[in-house]
Amino acid sequence: MTNFTELTSRYVELTRSRPDRRWKESTLAEKVAEVEAQNAEDARQRAEREAEKAAAEATREARVAARGAFETYHERAPRGGFQDEYRLGNVTYWASRVIAKHEEVTAELTKAFLSNPLQAMSWGGKYFDYAGELQVAYRVMHMFEYGTTPAGILDTALGQVIRAAKSPARSTSPTSNLAEVAENTAWAKVVDFLNGGSNY
Numbered sequence: 580m581t582n583f584t585e586l587t588s589r590y591v592e593l594t595r596s597r598p599d600r601r602w603k604e605s606t607l608a609e610k611v612a613e614v615e616a617q618n619a620e621d622a623r624q625r626a627e628r629e630a631e632k633a634a635a636e637a638t639r640e641a642r643v644a645a646r647g648a649f650e651t652y653h654e655r656a657p658r659g660g661f662q663d664e665y666r667l668g669n670v671t672y673w674a675s676r677v678i679a680k681h682e683e684v685t686a687e688l689t690k691a692f693l694s695n696p697l698q699a700m701s702w703g704g705k706y707f708d709y710a711g712e713l714q715v716a717y718r719v720m721h722m723f724e725y726g727t728t729p730a731g732i733l734d735t736a737l738g739q740v741i742r743a744a745k746s747p748a749r750s751t752s753p754t755s756n757l758a759e760v761a762e763n764t765a766w767a768k769v770v771d772f773l774n775g776g777s778n779y
Contacts, residue, residue: 586611593618639726649720650675663729663773670732670772671723674716677709684709704757711761715769729773736769 586607590598593614598607646652649671656668688706691699722732743763748756771777 583607590614642728643724643726646723646726649723650679652723666773666775667723667729667732669777670719670769673768673772674719677712677716678720680709681713707754707757707761708764709761711758711763712765712768714762715765719769733770733773736766736773739763739766740770 583604586604587598589611590596590607593611598610602610647655653668653672653675656671657665684706688699688703691703718735719732722735727735740763743759743766748759748763750756750759768777
């Protein structure tokens, strides 16, 4: 491609703008070459990112398949105390037990409320605690089933705990504060499990 008209057409095609009229043919040829080289590099980087994304997705899908059912993962997790998957087994066991108690706790609260609503609410702190644990247990289950790594779950839990430490519950609604504290306490449990501080 040596013709100035052809170079101009190529430059317009590549840049969607007209070249500077002061450019000589050699300068225009250099500009076209620069844009083509940059486009080629951009395409290479896009392909590289897409390949990395596809590899990460394949790894995630393989992780999901290998894990199996959430409720029984703790039975299959490695038993070494310093292994991430063993710690993940601890937190999934805790979370699955919390979720399994949902109907039982709901029935208990309903019975207490029907019997004496004021007393049920006056002494209902344990229900706030359970609601916070249930919220977090479902989040853990969803992350597990998506294939999130133990480190990824720990990062989420730590982020919640740090946020709570920086901005503690100060709502004008006392019950809102109780709910937030309960949820943050549950996230702290997740951190403890995944850091190896607790076993089921």
